[in-house]
Amino acid sequence: MASLCMNSLPLPPSSHSKKLALTEASSSSNGSIAAAATASKPIVVSGNPPTFVSAPGRRIVAVGDLHGDLDQARCALAMAGVLSSDGLDLWTGGESVLIQLGDVLDRGEDELAILSLLRSLDMQAKAEGGAVFQVNGNHETMNVEGDFRYVDSGGFDECSDFLEYLNDYENDWEEAFVGWVGMSERWKEDRRLSRNYWGPLNLVKRQKGVIARSVLFRPGGPMACELARHGVVLKVNDWVFCHGGLLPHHVAYGLERMNNEVSLWMKGLSECGNNPKIPFIATRGYDSVVWNRLYSRDISDLEDYQISQINAVLQDTLRAVGAKAMVVGHTPQFAGANCEYNCSIWRIDVGMSSGVLNSRPEVLEITDNKARVISSKRDTFTEFHVVDYT
Numbered sequence: 001m002a003s004l005c006m007n008s009l010p011l012p013p014s015s016h017s018k019k020l021a022l023t024e025a026s027s028s029s030n031g032s033i034a035a036a037a038t039a040s041k042p043i044v045v046s047g048n049p050p051t052f053v054s055a056p057g058r059r060i061v062a063v064g065d066l067h068g069d070l071d072q073a074r075c076a077l078a079m080a081g082v083l084s085s086d087g088l089d090l091w092t093g094g095e096s097v098l099i100q101l102g103d104v105l106d107r108g109e110d111e112l113a114i115l116s117l118l119r120s121l122d123m124q125a126k127a128e129g130g131a132v133f134q135v136n137g138n139h140e141t142m143n144v145e146g147d148f149r150y151v152d153s154g155g156f157d158e159c160s161d162f163l164e165y166l167n168d169y170e171n172d173w174e175e176a177f178v179g180w181v182g183m184s185e186r187w188k189e190d191r192r193l194s195r196n197y198w199g200p201l202n203l204v205k206r207q208k209g210v211i212a213r214s215v216l217f218r219p220g221g222p223m224a225c226e227l228a229r230h231g232v233v234l235k236v237n238d239w240v241f242c243h244g245g246l247l248p249h250h251v252a253y254g255l256e257r258m259n260n261e262v263s264l265w266m267k268g269l270s271e272c273g274n275n276p277k278i279p280f281i282a283t284r285g286y287d288s289v290v291w292n293r294l295y296s297r298d299i300s301d302l303e304d305y306q307i308s309q310i311n312a313v314l315q316d317t318l319r320a321v322g323a324k325a326m327v328v329g330h331t332p333q334f335a336g337a338n339c340e341y342n343c344s345i346w347r348i349d350v351g352m353s354s355g356v357l358n359s360r361p362e363v364l365e366i367t368d369n370k371a372r373v374i375s376s377k378r379d380t381f382t383e384f385h386v387v388d389y390t
């Protein structure tokens with residue numbers, strides 16, 4: 001299944017729903033990508049953050065949890081056909097749409113670099129008539145809450161480096177953030193060569209890292225505002241994407257409403273003033289959008305009636321949102337990306353980060369009403385789980 005990494009498109013700051021038509025440009029000449037990227041109608045985005053996307057004729061690729069592993073992220077994006085393999089971090093997807101399903105943060109040391117890469121690809125993709133979107137996962141919302149339990153020591157170091165690097169740009173956020181992916185390795189190497197670097201044992205350095213991360217990710221902080229550009233659920237054409245799983249009461253509550261509330265909370269704002277409450281239905285509780293694991297459970301240990309009940313909930317949700325299928329991350333699939341319930345749900349978190357399972361990257365591709373998994377074996381691409389939705 002080919003990967004679809006999604007980054008949100010920059011929309012004007014407003015709490016009201018917006019529509020953004022992306023200007024079409026010539027498609028990439030990169031082999032099969034060029035053949036698929038023949039759409040002539042613009043991509044239209046509704047919502048701020050993006051919630052509903054019309055992307056006529058586009059090839060869609062989705063990638064699951066990345067957890068701070070930049071090398072594996074690049075591998076997955078190259079496998080998806082949207083990132084150059086020459087180390088220049090160039091968009092090669094033409095008019096493709098890439099969707100990343102959250103949990104970029106925690107368990108690795110290159111979290112901000114991955115977010116920077118996705119933003120850079122977002123800008124490049126729009127110039128070619130494509131798009132990159134992201135949805136936030138539970139680890140994004142945890143960090144905005146100040147819950148740093150799963151932060152790698154290198155993740156704290158990266159925050160310290162980035163905050164210092166940001167000062168050099170006189171707080172020109174856009175230029176600094178987009179450029180960080182190209183600078184982060186140099187800062188990391190300089191830090192490790194420093195006489196004062198003792199690794200995780202340096203308690204002063206760790207304290208500095210915690211403070212830096214708090215400054216960056218607190219509601220209203222620069223990284224929290226960057227995450228606020230993305231919602232917790234995204235519908236692209238006839239497919240719905242979220243980190244954990246969407247339920248009927250989420251749809252009844254309102255997808256744009258949830259995305260709006262999460263975004264305002266991350267910005268440190270609310271419709272009634274400052275200090276908004278954490279959006280419970282989207283980000284807290286076992287059945288919230290970012291934490292739900294109902295559809296990702298291994299069904300081999302379930303009774304038939306339990307499987308039927310879960311499938312009924314899934315079908316009710318898809319009917320309510322008007323989608324053919326749902327794509328989720330959040331729960332590592334030890335046997336690789338897969339689909340269940342007559343392929344109404346795709347589970348694409350394969351635990352690729354070295355901080356999780358360090359497994360082989362796999363990505364999901366959706367094109368011409370077909371979905372397939374793309375994996376790699378001995379530097380060659382293979383495909384499986386090909387499903388036709390026509």
